[in-house]
């Protein structure tokens with residue numbers, strides 16, 4: 001199958017632009033909301049070390065694999081597999097990615113909406129001296145109410161759509177180029193403040209001194225799910241962004257840099273949160289409410305806490321937006337190519353669909369909480385299905401596709417840009433081994449374990 005209008009395909013304008021867009025997608029609520037509470041629920045440093053091992057052994061090979069598919073095909077997730085393997089049923093993998101992103105964006109936009117509400121609360125200094133009980137009831141009352149979260153979800157999705165509709169260069173790249181450095185500076189500042197709190201050392205110890213006795217099979221599953229979610233793997237994001245990358249860019253170093261940026265950011269977020277949690281003698285295993293109840297409590301007590309709260313929730317919003325635009329772009333790019341739609345039309349249609357699903361997610365935590373599917377609320381189901389099922393299956397299919405269907409020659413071609421870059425053979429051999437054997441085996445073992453238990 002020949003691709004039409006190849007010359008008019010949008011693209012990023014520079015290597016820096018690609019990197020901030022990729023890192024922007026990776027760094028998000030996964031780092032600021034999910035990572036800290038998973039660390040807290042799974043016993044701290046041991047979880048972090050397992051997580052780091054997954055990022056190194058599976059994360060980078062997977063980023064690279066998706067990059068190869070996207071750049072080689074110069075097509076959206078939905079079309080890429082059909083173009084590279086027109087003879088098989090691989091197109092299905094692209095469809096899975098689109099479904100996965102649809103689920104992610106639906107609940108992501110709801111949590112992004114919570115971020116808006118909490119940013120506004122921070123600006124009004126609502127947390128100052130509030131008690132722990134006040135704050136946890138503030139969060140549960142808000143997230144389970146009908147209208148306020150729906151309005152916030154709508155605003156968040158409108159902003160996301162507004163950026164995506166401007167296109168790859170003018171929308172996604174320009175936004176990420178400005179916001180990612182801002183985000184980095186704010187979070188580093190908050191981490192330094194937190195690390196210098198009296199008693200904060202216990203939080204650092206919790207994050208970096210492993211207690212292996214707490215590790216169970218569940219820890220591995222949580223760490224793998226988090227590595228996938230945080231690096232946006234198996235969701236078609238890197239395929240989509242990779243398709244906007246020109247042939248001379250170095251995809252190996254871009255993949256490594258993306259993984260490094262995301263991991264550094266998760267650790268910075270941990271250093272911003274854990275020392276403060278320990279300094280105030282709070283249990284780190286608060287679960288998903290950690291960022292929305294525990295942190296406001298701490299902000300309410302800290303000197304200058306009001307300002308730090310504003311900065312933190314502003315950072316959270318930026319991080320969420322640079323990710324949500326990437327999730328939406330996967331769906332938009334696929335819809336535009338599949339149905340030959342204009343960007344504006346695709347964004348409008350996708351906006352409406354996701355808005356409705358997001359409303360269901362939000363309502364499932366309140367007025368519709370009695371309505372369960374497989375024992376879960378719609379919100380939890382979407383989170384679970386995407387991070388623990390679809391992204392893993394997507395990732396598994398991607399590594400199988402690249403290593404068995406495209407093969408080592410294609411890997412070599414893409415890594416060396418057709419022989420123009422010098423990359424030692426052992427590096428390519430190791431990466432191929434990781435993609436072909438280690439990644440699929442590890443993903444399979446963990447998936448089987450998950451379903452059995």
Ligand code: PHE
Pocket residue numbers: 025026027028029030031104229230231232233235237323324326327
């Ligand atoms: N990686 C993003 C985060 O950490 C979430 C995401 C998942 C983005 C899948 C794109 C695709 O918040």
